[in-house]
Amino acid sequence: MKVSEENSPQQKQPQDDHWLVRPATIRKLWIVFIAVLAVTVLAQLIISIKGYFGVDGWLGFAAVFGFLSCVAMVLVAKGLGLLIKRPESYYDD
Amino acid sequence: MTELIIPPALVLLAGAILTGVTRGIARTGVLLLAPLIALWAVWQVPDGVAVTASFLGYDIEPLEGSSLRRLFATIFTIMSFTGALFAFRQAKWYELAAAQAYAAGAVGVAFAGDLITLFLYWELMAIFSTVVVWCGGTPAARAAGIRYAILHLLGGVILKVGIEGVVVHTGSVQIDAMLANSFDSWMILIGILINAAAPPFSAWLADAYPASSPTGSVFLSAFTTKSAVLALILLFPGEPVLIWIGLYMVFYGIVYALLENDARRILAYSVVNQVGFMVCAIGIGTELALNGAAAHAFAHIIYKALLFMSAGVVIYRTGMTRCSDLGGLFRTMPLTTICGIIGALAISSFPLTSGFTTKTLISVAAQQQGLALVYFLLAAASAGVFLHAGIKYPWFVFFQKDSGLRPKDAPWNMGAAMVLFAAACIAIGVFPELLWTLLPYPVEYDAYAADKVLFYLQLLLFSGLAFFLLLPLMRRTLTISLDTDWLWRILLRRFGEGVLTLLRLWGRRAQGLLNALVDRAGPRLMRQLSSAGALGGSWQIGTTALWIAVLLTAYLLIYYL
Numbered sequence: 001m002k003v004s005e006e007n008s009p010q011q012k013q014p015q016d017d018h019w020l021v022r023p024a025t026i027r028k029l030w031i032v033f034i035a036v037l038a039v040t041v042l043a044q045l046i047i048s049i050k051g052y053f054g055v056d057g058w059l060g061f062a063a064v065f066g067f068l069s070c071v072a073m074v075l076v077a078k079g080l081g082l083l084i085k086r087p088e089s090y091y092d093d
Numbered sequence: 094m095t096e097l098i099i100p101p102a103l104v105l106l107a108g109a110i111l112t113g114v115t116r117g118i119a120r121t122g123v124l125l126l127a128p129l130i131a132l133w134a135v136w137q138v139p140d141g142v143a144v145t146a147s148f149l150g151y152d153i154e155p156l157e158g159s160s161l162r163r164l165f166a167t168i169f170t171i172m173s174f175t176g177a178l179f180a181f182r183q184a185k186w187y188e189l190a191a192a193q194a195y196a197a198g199a200v201g202v203a204f205a206g207d208l209i210t211l212f213l214y215w216e217l218m219a220i221f222s223t224v225v226v227w228c229g230g231t232p233a234a235r236a237a238g239i240r241y242a243i244l245h246l247l248g249g250v251i252l253k254v255g256i257e258g259v260v261v262h263t264g265s266v267q268i269d270a271m272l273a274n275s276f277d278s279w280m281i282l283i284g285i286l287i288n289a290a291a292p293p294f295s296a297w298l299a300d301a302y303p304a305s306s307p308t309g310s311v312f313l314s315a316f317t318t319k320s321a322v323l324a325l326i327l328l329f330p331g332e333p334v335l336i337w338i339g340l341y342m343v344f345y346g347i348v349y350a351l352l353e354n355d356a357r358r359i360l361a362y363s364v365v366n367q368v369g370f371m372v373c374a375i376g377i378g379t380e381l382a383l384n385g386a387a388a389h390a391f392a393h394i395i396y397k398a399l400l401f402m403s404a405g406v407v408i409y410r411t412g413m414t415r416c417s418d419l420g421g422l423f424r425t426m427p428l429t430t431i432c433g434i435i436g437a438l439a440i441s442s443f444p445l446t447s448g449f450t451t452k453t454l455i456s457v458a459a460q461q462q463g464l465a466l467v468y469f470l471l472a473a474a475s476a477g478v479f480l481h482a483g484i485k486y487p488w489f490v491f492f493q494k495d496s497g498l499r500p501k502d503a504p505w506n507m508g509a510a511m512v513l514f515a516a517a518c519i520a521i522g523v524f525p526e527l528l529w530t531l532l533p534y535p536v537e538y539d540a541y542a543a544d545k546v547l548f549y550l551q552l553l554l555f556s557g558l559a560f561f562l563l564l565p566l567m568r569r570t571l572t573i574s575l576d577t578d579w580l581w582r583i584l585l586r587r588f589g590e591g592v593l594t595l596l597r598l599w600g601r602r603a604q605g606l607l608n609a610l611v612d613r614a615g616p617r618l619m620r621q622l623s624s625a626g627a628l629g630g631s632w633q634i635g636t637t638a639l640w641i642a643v644l645l646t647a648y649l650l651i652y653y654l
Binding site for chain 1: 548552555557575
């Protein structure tokens with residue numbers, strides 16, 4: 001990749017002074033995130049989700065299904081990675 | 094037809110040629126105006142066959158309109174315009190010209206009324222997309238471009254075999270819906286599926302697109318796979334095998350993207366993933382499902398180009414593409430970060446973005462047909478899209494850790510193109526009716542039913558939770574992942590090398606035998622050839638005349654026999 005002179009990134013000392021990356025902010029973000037997660041599940045008590053195939057109308061079904069699907073996919077990818085991952089230079093000779 | 098109809102593909106082709114002969118502001122004008130004129134021309138194409146011609150003794154229909162065809166041609170020309178806006182100050186002129194010719198191929202396919210026209214434009218796309226890959230300019234781009242060209246020309250041959258078969262057996266070159274139930278139709282299906290990056294030929298996409306220039310991958314992401322989707326809608330609606338091919342592509346894309354370290358390769362794998370949703374919908378084949386496939390293709394071109402644009406800006410500014418080298422760029426690239434996040438939310442079908450209104454059409458189609466397994470697999474896949482593209486891509490590129498890089502934000506034209514497409518993602522998400530009116534079948538569908546929104550919010554947000562809890566398992570490694578192309582890049586080459594070695598070995602042995610023979614028989618032969626020998630010595634005239642007479646007699650005998 002060619003990078004022209006004016007575009008070359010200025011290498012500065014890494015410094016985590018941005019408010020978004022401060023531990024206190026990240027803690028607050030987690031709290032808000034968990035609160036939102038709880039609200040989306042509890043909201044089902046007010047808005048009933050129509051289950052087309054039975055189970056998909058259960059309380060928190062989508063939450064559990066989404067979470068477990070992701071865990072499964074990450075684990076499958078991890079396992080497959082053991083077989084098919086190769087160094088970047090694999091195809092170069 | 095009395096009124097003049099301009100084929101939109103020819104407008105883009107003319108633009109591509111003019112790009113080469115103009116300079117400066119005129120070239121910029123051509124690059125930006127040709128797609129807009131083509132877009133206008135797209136909307137002048139009436140329903141039904143607009144142009145007929147004779148080609149090699151066949152009656153062909155180079156221009157046939159329908160709402161479905163105009164929908165695809167519309168997004169192809171919009172993509173051509175926005176891509177040109179994104180790239181015109183940074184890309185080489187020949188890349189821009191090739192990209193416009195490539196778009197012409199896609200628009201030509203969209204309006205092709207017969208199989209011969211479709212094939213010609215299909216090959217036009219193959220040629221000029223290869224040029225766009227080569228414009229990456231690196232040895233890796235050159236090699237990837239050659240692999241890309243070989244596979245696509247091979248796919249073209251397979252498609253051609255199928256088309257020839259159909260023409261011979263039915264006598265018709267018409268584009269009619271068919272099922273994969275004969276050799277001919279299978280060949281056509283396979284030829285199209287190769288361009289759709291279906292298994293076992295998915296690898297070309299993640300091989301070639303990330304090798305192109307920072308601007309090239311924006312064009313590449315749009316045309317080849319989506320024109321294949323259109324061809325499938327026209328030729329194979331409701332072909333059941335497509336459901337399973339589509340589902341395979343969906344999960345293939347997710348798993349490979351999860352393993353990937355290169356930012357653009359993550360996006361390339363997610364193209365396969367998204368096209369999988371469309372292919373699956375075409376397999377379901379109801380009006381709702383086909384609407385879903387078409388609408389999703391439209392929305393997908395916009396948000397996927399937006400994602401590739403954000404990655405392109407990052408590569409243009411930093412020269413880096415590995416997630417392990419990037420991170421923390423949100424500090425100095427706020428516009429690119431926000432546009433990248435909007436694209437990521439749209440691909441994840443987050444409510445209020447385009448993906449939500451189009452992808453749920455496909456899920457509802459599966460549910461209405463009572464395909465429970467397909468429905469739940471698509472839901473799991475939606476969660477997986479959020480995992481690999483919705484969070485993983487923006488997280489590793491723009492947040493993650495502080496890489497120490499402080500690049501400038503996007504140049505103005507790149508920024509403008511991104512803002513345009515980011516706005517389109519949100520506009521289609523908030524006002525889906527805008528897109529509904531363009532769809533091939535009438536839409537009676539409430540995208541924002543409260544329970545559906547809640548279902549998807551739960552699904553997506555808990556996928557987000559899974560991502561952050563599983564982050565330690567997703568540490569980036571400096572690796573690539575093997576794919577089926579290993580078979581021809583390594584196995585086939587080793588086989589070829591083995592055959593060559595064997596031939597060389599045999600050759601050497603044969604030469605040895607020959608040498609031994611010469612050593613033994615040579616002196617005797619030489620003696621015969623010397624002046625003392627029977628062959629080398631001078632003969633008596635009589636002997637010579639005798640032999641000539643014998644030979645002439647033999648010749649005469651053979652002649653009369």
